[in-house]
Amino acid sequence: MKKIVMFIGLITFLAVLSGCNSEESNSAEEKMDKNYFYIPNSAEGTISVIDPSKAETIDTISLGTEQASHGIALSLDGNELYTGTGFSGKSVLVIDTKTKEKRKEVKFDEGVHGIDLSPNGRYLYVSLNPGLGGEGGSLAIIKIENMEIIANVKTDNGPAHVAVTPSGSQVWVANVNGNSVSVINTQTNELIKTIAVGDVPNEVVITPDEKWAYVANVESDLVTVINVETLEAIKTIKAGDGPHGVTVSPNGKELWVSNNNSNDITVIDTQTLTTKLTIPTGSYANHVAFSIDGKWAYVTNRQSNDVLKINAENKEVTSKIQVGSEPHEISLEDYVSSISEPIEYTFEYASESTVSPTKGTPENVSLEERTRTTNANGVEIQALRLLPTDDTDGSKIDFEKYEVFQLNLTTHSGDLSSLNLDKNTFLVDERSKKQKPSEWVTISNDAHHPVYLVTYPKIEAPEISLKIENLDKEPVILIWNK
Structure with missing residues (x-):
């Protein structure tokens, strides 16, 4: 049990865009909207x-x-x-x-x-x-x-x-x-x-x-x-x-x-x-x-x-x-939801943990804290920075050597799978040094809702960014602090 029809977190976002034709208006998106x-x-x-x-x-x-x-x-x-x-x-x-x-x-x-x-x-x-x-x-x-x-x-x-x-x-x-x-x-x-x-x-x-x-x-x-x-x-x-x-x-x-x-x-x-x-x-x-x-x-x-x-x-x-x-x-x-505002739990035992040595490390950062979302040129973009405990769709990844992201894009018109994102998405440190993907795996090749698993060589820096070029007039920048 849980919740679906769309998902937010490892979540698909729906964006209502101009330019949808009559054929698209009768698609699965309309059905989901109902x-x-x-x-x-x-x-x-x-x-x-x-x-x-x-x-x-x-x-x-x-x-x-x-x-x-x-x-x-x-x-x-x-x-x-x-x-x-x-x-x-x-x-x-x-x-x-x-x-x-x-x-x-x-x-x-x-x-x-x-x-x-x-x-x-x-x-x-x-x-x-x-x-x-x-x-x-x-x-x-x-x-x-x-x-x-x-x-x-x-x-x-x-x-x-x-x-x-x-x-x-x-x-x-x-x-x-x-x-x-x-x-x-x-x-x-x-x-x-x-x-x-x-x-x-x-x-x-x-x-x-x-x-x-x-x-x-x-x-x-x-x-x-x-x-x-x-x-x-x-x-x-x-x-x-x-x-x-x-x-x-x-x-x-x-x-x-x-x-x-x-x-x-x-x-x-x-x-x-x-x-x-x-x-x-x-x-x-x-x-x-x-x-x-x-x-x-x-x-x-x-x-x-x-x-x-x-x-x-x-x-x-x-x-x-x-x-x-x-x-x-x-x-x-x-349906999977996400919280827009953190909840401060005040009930008895809410603040207690028996695994305190690892609390606060990257492995314990919440899903919400690891997710970045934005909109560019009518496309909803969501990037989730993955941890070793996350689902990597069967890929064996050494997280000590690589940074891994799940990238979800959503639109109601146009073919997002044809944007050559694998050649235009970079990992960037605070000095603006760009890294190309080591591996780009297509999880879903849906034209309106593609999902990718992207791996980069790890950068030791207090701040890292994903930079997506050629999607809009200005590059899309999504930032994470270490």
């Missing part, structure tokens, strides 16, 4: 397609099975839906969102429960569950390009919902039968640690600044708070009766918990970890997610078979949307 989202109806094997502007179900996709998996994910361009067939079909399906036809199916030996997407849109993470009370379970890692299973990582018992950190460096899995969460390194596809939490943990969410993880424990009526740096559970928060779903607002300031048995949402201030209010819902509040702009929240109600649309500011329910039988996760949960 923010259609998808909800699996687990008891009948269907997917509800929701238009939030109309607050109604506009279509229903049949999977051809008796069940739908509880998790769901949407591709970054909105063209493919990744859903599962639960225990009845034991598979992951790739659905064309335009034609509603099945493009591909990946079969497993165990039931498919949670499904989540990497922030770069290249990998799918699927939890495989042996069933209620069963022992064992694992996380399947699928390369989306060919839907090939590249790894299968053993978790604790009964893995349920999945969450990827905003940087994409870790996957967290809630283990309902093991009373734990498993943390997996996406670089090595190996288990880092399994952390004991409350009883029947169903879902986990990581804050946009990657400082905290929150776990909803259904039978404990508690949310476990985990320090992401130390991987230690530091405290618990009282929620409602049967906390089942959990999400964080896009600005990181509020934690929303959906409670099965008390039929409500607990809204918690993340700065203080105090409850702000409780919002009544329909019967059996199941999962909760925010719209991309953070103005709306949506709650699935598993027994009343509907979705509530809630004004995130005044917390008032504005609409009820009928869906299928037993709705679960919302595809909006995969």
